[in-house]
Amino acid sequence: MSAGLPELTDLLGPIEGELERMRAIIGAQLEDRSAAVSDMTAHVGRFRGKQLRGSLVLLLGRATGNLSAEHPSVAAVVEMIHLATLVHDDILDGALVRRRVASVNQRWDNQVAVLLGDFLYARAFSLSTDLSSRLASRVLAETTRRLCVGEIEQSARRYDFEMSQEQLESIAGAKTASLYAAACELGASYRMGQDEPADPELGREMREFGWEIGLAFQLVDDCLDITGEEAELGKTVGTDVEDGKVTLPVLHTFARADATKRARIRDIFMAPGLERRARVLREELDLGPGIEYTLSRAAELVASARGRLAKLPPSPLRDGLFELGGFVLGRKW
């Protein structure tokens, strides 16, 4: 295995045909007779991103020898649920609307985002109920519930510097890792025409693989939100701090700070007039150890996930899944 960082496109080579089918299915699902709807879904393109979750359905399907003609549809449902969560993440609270929104064009932004997200969820569920097995509907409906619970918990834990790392990981896991877990479980165990999984034990193991990879992905994301450059990431950095979200690098820094520093961290998070809190945080505090600790925790999760791949037959694709961990840890975007 190469020591350098793997390219995501190399990893996805073996499933390129299925990925194309997945993208075509998503495209068809976003079309609607209503021009107003099609206008809105056209904007969804900007959220497309890496499509890692959908890819995992296909990668695990092929790596387990379980790939079926319906796997691209299952992958499309997974990606559409992810798209819906991204769209709803864009909803701003009243305070941020007041702070950020300047233009009259954005007058309806919140309502549009809510409706577009709802439409994507509905399409995803509708597509999943057309499949010949109910396994995807069941797993993904339950996963969507967990995603929501994770989001709600995260919202309730804003400005909470007293939570434990375990609580933080449980919330981040529900919010992010649960969809990776479902993607891997379904890839490994979805069977056409059968409501029961192909190999329940392998399904559970690959579910754990997905959970660990997904949680590692989120932890790296939390670091990038502090250290990343906006141009490279293609998204605004520092939004976690802006939104009062306490991530592991900050929690770790806070836990090891003296009373003066703790008060200052709270001040930076809470101060109503302090714009660009992330920059202030970065400039005033040494977040290095917190970042390092978070990345080492992500590496630990990836190592555990990689160990689970021993349950799969050896293949170039299994090696690719191994490399995926390197991508998650090494990515700059």
Place this chain on the structure above:
Amino acid sequence: MSAGLPELTDLLGPIEGELERMRAIIGAQLEDRSAAVSDMTAHVGRFRGKQLRGSLVLLLGRATGNLSAEHPSVAAVVEMIHLATLVHDDILDGALVRRRVASVNQRWDNQVAVLLGDFLYARAFSLSTDLSSRLASRVLAETTRRLCVGEIEQSARRYDFEMSQEQLESIAGAKTASLYAAACELGASYRMGQDEPADPELGREMREFGWEIGLAFQLVDDCLDITGEEAELGKTVGTDVEDGKVTLPVLHTFARADATKRARIRDIFMAPGLERRARVLREELDLGPGIEYTLSRAAELVASARGRLAKLPPSPLRDGLFELGGFVLGRKW
């Protein structure tokens, strides 16, 4: 049949036991190990309302002799989807947030409402995928899509006085009547353990019954938004005009107005500084004929819906469904 207005509680008497089960199922679905989630779902109680949609699943189930042990669960899914749409209807656009929100307590209102609505949708779909027939999942996933399309179309048609009555009814129907239609269809044709409907033709006929009752309900609602009293309705009136939503009473008034009056109607709808537009509209214009026209259209729909009941065997419950039309037309809340 009585000439006076029927009481909704009388109509629901024959299904009181099933309604209690439906409410217990909804209650259980709203509970969550997460305290943050349970805190949020506790607020959903205030949206409970008339539970007409869930009741229709049970009423049609009994009236067709098709009632099964899973009908209360199907009714619960229908009500939870309705609850989710109500919660998401509460999302305010930036302008309204600025105009209406005063208290810091409401800082997170939008985000909370989005997450709570998503949680309700997820729970509803999760419950529907646990049923022994896939019919409910399929019908309700597709119906949720139509609900969203209706909402999106309605949002796109704000301030649009050029739309035809047909377009308006198609949008109002998708937004409101489609869930009534699904409720009646499922009540009449849902079968445990069978993915196909019990009697497809009867299912389609009851679907039409639900569509017409639901559209009539919406048209009466649109009138109440103009003529109703807040205390009696238990909700804010005039919000349609505030939000730029052109309803049939206004469309009818506009279509019959001269150029001066038309310009004035547009002004009232568009003026950024004009608070309580509905009151101004009511005071300046004679909306009587528009209201009367809308109510007569609602009565026409109810008459057509009642005609479809001839497909059901005679029973006190069929008489009750007939009376339901009177309730829809005569309600003041």
